[in-house]
Amino acid sequence: GAMSVDSITDLSDNTSKLLEALQLSHPHELDARRSLGKKKTLSLNPITWQVPRIVDRCCKHIETHGLQTVGIFRVGSSKKRVQQLREEFDRGLDVFLDEHQSVHDVAALLKEFLRDMPDSLIPRELYAAFLSTASMEGPAQLAALQLLLFLLPPCHSDTLHRLLRFLSEVARHAESSRGPDGQEIPGNKMTVSNLATIFGPNVLQKEKPGEKDVGAMNFEDSTAVILVLQRLIEHYQTLFMVSPEMQRDILRRLFQTDPDVVDYLLRRK
Secondary structure: OOOEEOOOOOOOOOOOHHHHHOOEEOHHHOOOOOOOOOOOOOOOOOOOOOOOHHHHHHHHHHHHHOOOOOOOOOOOOOHHHHHHHHHHHHOOOOOOOOOOOOHHHHHHHHHHHHHHOOOOOEOHHHHHHHHHHHHOOHHHHHHHHHHHHOOOOHHHHHHHHHHHHHHHHHHHOOOOEEOOOOOEEOOOOOOHHHHHHHHHHHHEOOOOOOOOOHHHOOHHHHHHHHHHHHHHHHHHHHHOOOOHHHHHHHHHHHHHHOHHHHHHHHHHO
16 A cells, blocks of 8 residues: 655756645556656656555455444454454555455454554644644534644545545444344444544554553543544544635635646646
8 A cells, every 4th residue: 555656856846846746646557668767757647545555445345344243343353364464465465355354353454554553644743733622612623623634644634534434434334223124234333432432542643652551641632532533533524625715715826836736737627
């Protein structure tokens, strides 16, 4: 799931810095015919969804095979199998998760990945700011969370959006329901509150893994972390939606400072 970045040394000096930031692309989208060492101005690659393969594969697997699994994320897994999957992803292999993999193993792998990221999904420099929203209520809280989400780097933002969409889907299947023939479909018992309790410390981290015992987090911080992630899960669709008014304002500003970016975006559209 690593990202590749085209070399920006070949870009002309007057090319916008913002255009340089748009060079991110997945490895398979790079032009394999580009000869090494050849000097030329690079064309812009498409802006891609920057979600690590391991996160997307784990979410898709559980969405397909585990939404009715009771206690998903709480039932124990096989440490040996999880370690094997982790090593395969770390080696860059194209790991295929199917119905033969245990849902609990895949769930544990997803939690481990988020926990052990060198920089947490919500960067540590924003930890205090996100926690401060826990004391807010209603529209003011959501407005503050949205502005903070806009500060996330693209890969963090895209990955967090994918995770929240997934957790929302898991929570939607928490309660038991009836099928078309009247048969009972068991719920997974994982409500938004339960999911926020499990994933909160993995997404919002004050210390790097190993620097401080996670259990040492004080009660107030722990409560705030759970509440913030709960709000993110509940309102992720609106929080990640940029209003037309804000888009127009940004385009007006960019037209004055970086008209090449506006031209590029309009041509893409």
